[in-house]
Amino acid sequence: MISSLVQNQYAMVRIIVFLLWSLLLCETSFGKINHTFEPIDASFYTSNPNVIDSKLSVYRISRGKYGLNGFIDIKQDLSNDYMLELYVLRSVSGNDRYIPTAIRMPPKNLEYYMNKVYKRIIMTTFSKCAPNSPQFQTEFKAPLTKRRFDLNKCLTDTTNFPYVRSGFYKVGMRFIKPYNITWEITAKTVTTDHF
Template sequence: MDSGYSTVQILLAILLISRCKAARKWDYEPILISATSSDDSLIKLEPNIVRLGRGQYGLSARVEWNYDVTEETMVDAIVYRSSTGDESDYKLLPYSVPKQSFYDYMNTFYKDVVMKNFANCSNVPQFEGEFQPPWPKQTYIGDKCTVAGDGLPDMVPQGFYKIIFNCTGPDQPSWSLIAVFKIINKMF
């Protein structure tokens, strides 16, 4: 009888361990998404928030990319958080993409987050291994994209998050994306 009880305990422990996996413990609502470009003839960005259903939102975008990226093209992203959403309440967070070359970005954050979250709803370039230049000049479309959270932290504090993404380079346009999301913790 004692060995049967131990077997049940072991089976329960295995069941509990197999069910314990990391998963996103937050949900989001996009509040704002905007873009700027120093030259719309070289890069034109048209992001927008789309309603998918009751309480469900996605992101759509059209990006007309008409310039060559070089080794000197630099990108960075800065993330701020506010508990109230008030502009004066935002504080800088350590979640960021440090200033780096476009090609380094492609092999890190782009591959780990952008490809995983936007591959199913857009025509952004996909690759395995190292990114091989050039970045294609074309029109990119994202349609009703939702962020699954792949490559992002599983747990973040509730509040408003502002993300500012910048891209610059010599003899290239400067452009940026600004997005604000309200993060809500999920119970299950």
């Protein structure tokens, strides 16, 4: 009985050591993954251009460097009643069909999206190339006030991107309530691990 108790404790110690080493590995390698995100195509659809209008296009900045140009025009204040979802589709070669990835955000309200997705992933990019885009330090609270912001040679900052394999991706952000409004960007992503 005592030997089985000792074996159980030994097994627990091994599990704890394994978990600690895993945490240490994650902590030391976090931020050492480098992504390049090269937009290939950008599209926009709205069921009501009186609420939001937009036009995005891919722009060649220099050899091998592409960014986004265009505008986003929010024509009225957006309340927290607006529901958004985010999806990411992947293709190995870019010519075949795109399949869903595990990266997605089910429909959530505007405040959730602005605090969890926009602030973490998009806001840094827009701060460098889109004057008048929403910028906030603490927690975002609705409404998102009406504004127009122009995107001028926006290069995507991938610092806070989740890990993705190299390939072709379609990243979509869609308002699903009360209107159908969708942005979709197709991009080639190359991932370099630095472990």
